[in-house]
Amino acid sequence: MNSKALDDPSQRENLFHFKCFIKDSVRSLIIDSGSCANVASMALVEFLKLPTTKHSTPYKLQWLSECGELRVHQQVMIKFKIGMYQDEVLCDVVPIQDCHVLLGRPWQHDRSTKHDGRTNKYSLVLNDHKYVLHHMSLSQVNDVYQTMSESKEKKKCEEEHVEAESQEEEERRKDHVLQTNQSHSSLPNSISFILHDYEDVFPKKLPSGLPPLRIIENQIDFVPGSQLPNKTAYRSNLEDTKELQSQVEELLNKGYVKESISPCVVPVLLVPKKYGTWCTCVDC
Structure with missing residues (x-):
């Protein structure tokens, strides 16, 4: 190796950046000896639908969260490939934005890695094979960040578009509710909205027929030795009968x-009450 490569100042203040394959898709990877945990991006986990497990020892982070303290309570097994080097690492699921996977001290300890600080290369032995991981150039790193930035911007625009459409739909719904509930002008808007959302439960004209049969039908068994009631029905006047x-x-x-x-069958009789209502009398 020539002295120019050994004295390359571009790696003096840089972390190890690289591209890796996860589920046949290219993802960004960083090796940081200052990190006390292996970390996987929450966006990566959700996008690839990777199965997660509960963290054995949940903890809280402050520096990775833009909205205050963050509780880390999930882990995911990440299988990745860098050239001929293939490995799987248990990572904490965190909403990081600088990369998709960050390998910290746990990975370096478990793989007994060696880091050349001047060339920023990592070497390790796995399954009797020696691997040397070479970092990306600054231009490649910039391209990765540019791609991630464009992807974030596109996702943000899509979310804003969806949110705008949702707000428009909500406004249209409210306008429709206000127009269709003019007869209920005395009701608060919140009640009118609820009536509109569940208008199928209170139709103006009831449909004919009974609901469909359920899988489970209730049944009351007779008490052993009991007899069926057998009494004559109550008599009512002609007008009530009609x-x-x-x-x-x-x-x-x-x-x-x-x-x-x-x-x-139990005889049933409707009896008029004092104020014009009816009472159901059952002979049992």
Whole structure:
């Protein structure tokens, strides 16, 4: 190796940046000896739908979060490839933005890596094979950050677009609610919105027929030795009988009720109360 490469000042203040393959997709990787944990980006985990596990010893971070203290409680196994070097590392899931994977002291300790500070190269032995990892040039690093920055900007624009569409849809919905609920002008807007959202539960005209049969039907078993009630029905005057018959026929036509085939039908009588309401009397 020539002296120019050994005296390359571009690596004096740089971390180790590289591209790796994770699930056949190119991702950015950083090796930082100052990090006390191996870290995977939350965006990477969500995008590749990687399975996570609960952290054995959850902890809190401050410097990685822009919105205050952050609790790290998930881990993910990252399988990556750099050239011929293939490995898998258990990483903490953190919303970092500078890279997709950061290998810290745990990885360096477990792999007994050696770092050449002047050339910024890492060497290690895994499964009786020796590997030397070479860093990317500054132009390549800048290209990676440029790509990540454009990707973030595109994602931000898409999120803002979706949010704007959601706000427009919400405004249209509110306008529609206000227009369709003019008859309920005395009600607060919050109540009108709820009535609009659940207008299918309170239709102006009830549909005919009963709900479909459920998988589980309730059943009441007889007490052993009990006898079926067998009493004559109450008598009512002609006017009440006609009204009751009219209501029963209407319910039958709409399919809300049906004739019972049970051997223990209980007679039912509607009795008018003092203020014009009706009371249901059951002979049991």
